[in-house]
Amino acid sequence: MRRRWVGAAGAVVAAGAVAAGVVGIGGTAAAQPQLPPVSPEDLVASVMTAQPGPFNGTVGIDNELGLPALPGAPQLGNGSQSARIWSGGDGKGRVALPSGEGEKTLVSDGTTRWAYDATERTATRSTGGAPEQKDPQSDPAGAATQMIGELRRTSQVAVDGTAEVAGRPAYQLVLTPQASERTLLREVRVAVDAEKRIPLQLTVLATGSATPALQVGFDDVTFGPQDPSLFTFTPPPGITVKDAPAREGRPDDRQGPPPGTRTVGDGWDRVIVAQRPAQQPGQEQQRPEGAPDLNALGSPVSGPWGSGRLISTAVGTAIVTDDGRFAAGAVPEQVLTEALAR
């Protein structure tokens, strides 16, 4: 009788072990692949000129930036997300952002871009060139490349060993701010695919925190030709089709910068100073449901530049002044006030 119970317990334990293996509880320690050494300069140069060709993959985003979740842009809030990406390698692409009960699809055939929201049942069409600002959610490789390009002049660039990302061997490129840079960030790590030389993973680490503030990277990626029908979009019957208002080279679903935006500084301590959109009197109450009241966020600050409210997150600081100006950057408060005073 006892033996039989032992057998049953064994079966249960075996099933549990299978379960753990299946769902990946064990957490496989990523081995460090052996790769020929490469100098940081060569690695950066090869990333800048990489032509990965067509690929598809799944991108995971771990966001601990500490931003408030805003309606309309819930993907900015803390948490994990995933996206499915197909790239034709020639400006064509498709991104699926699944949510529990819907999906947002972005399709670009090189000239026309479509954004389809299944929950709203609305397709938005926009034409024009590719957006100049890469969105890390839909184009992590492009966003990481852009980040390397912006930061490398003010960084110490090093190659910190190798890693395996999405099952592919990769070099770990580490950008550390130079001592003269006043920033809240400690370092940016980019895992660069050893063969294709495209960024596979981007990790942003803030000063004083061991866990990444933001990690965007491929969970799996496959290089090879893609079905061309993925990069065309035909609006299905019964949905609303809208044309996005023409903005020069801006993706339709993002706000272009209003006039009066300027940047102060460059590299790590770059600060964006902008004018908040003018609010008509009486519009105060028309805040979208559940949106945080910007006037109640943060703590009050004042200085020679005026007064306003200071909003701090793990990786950045923002000041919203009472006279409608707005400054933000991955910098301490003092840099913002200097930029505002300028």
Next chain:
Amino acid sequence: MTATLPAPSRAASRSHAPLSRLVAAELRWVLRRPRTLVVLGLLALIPVAVAIGIAAAGAPESGRGPGLIAQVAGNGFVLPVVALGLALTLLLPLAVASAAADAVAGEAAAGTLRGLLISPVGRMRLVVMKSAGVVTVAVLAVVIIAVVGMVAGTVVVGGPGSLITLSGTTLGFGEALGRIALVATWTVGQLLAVGAVALAISTLTEHPLVVLASVLGGMIVFGVLSAIPALEWLRPLLLTTGLTAGTDVLRDPLPLDGLASSSLRALVYVVVGMTITVVRMRRRDA
């Protein structure tokens, strides 16, 4: 093993009735139960109710509605997927658990299990026979919802004869049928996990209500556990974690990760549940 339990092996060697006849007898027994038929009939009402609701209310103005249900408007083939998803949260597990409760604990409560146990039928065959009853109820329930959903979706809601996916692509009739068949198969798999666990509990008690309460309570507790952020590490183990993966058949290209991982999780539950069931049935005194 044989020393402690001589009865099953001797009984097995003595049994002459083919397994198919045993299973057929059990199925007749299950399907003649009024409560089985009532439950299956009520499940068929789910897609009909959704279809009538959508047709009566019309498409919501901006397309905003309670989750996936809004997707059904003008897109009838989504209805079986939505109806299965709705039913899978509680009603389908309830139907399967009640079948499993009747299978062993119900017979024990009615005193008819004794007759089965002393009859010249091997205990393993008894388990197969009882499992077949539960599987049949699960398959029938899912097929009824899927078929009624397709008919109601076509007739009441209407549709272009094709399926508009969440990704904005349009699937032809054949592919739409394939997607519905896939979600139905996957749903049966999830229900088998519930059924196996319910059957295991059924062999541990003589009160059918205990089985129902344990399964439904378990589903609710799993739901609560997966809502606690601190217990995130537990989520891969919970059966409820993958229950929303059926929605994936409405995405294009079809992502198989969620369906595959939840099916494997269900398989683990089936193995554990059936192991306990077999051990208990073999050890059970008549």
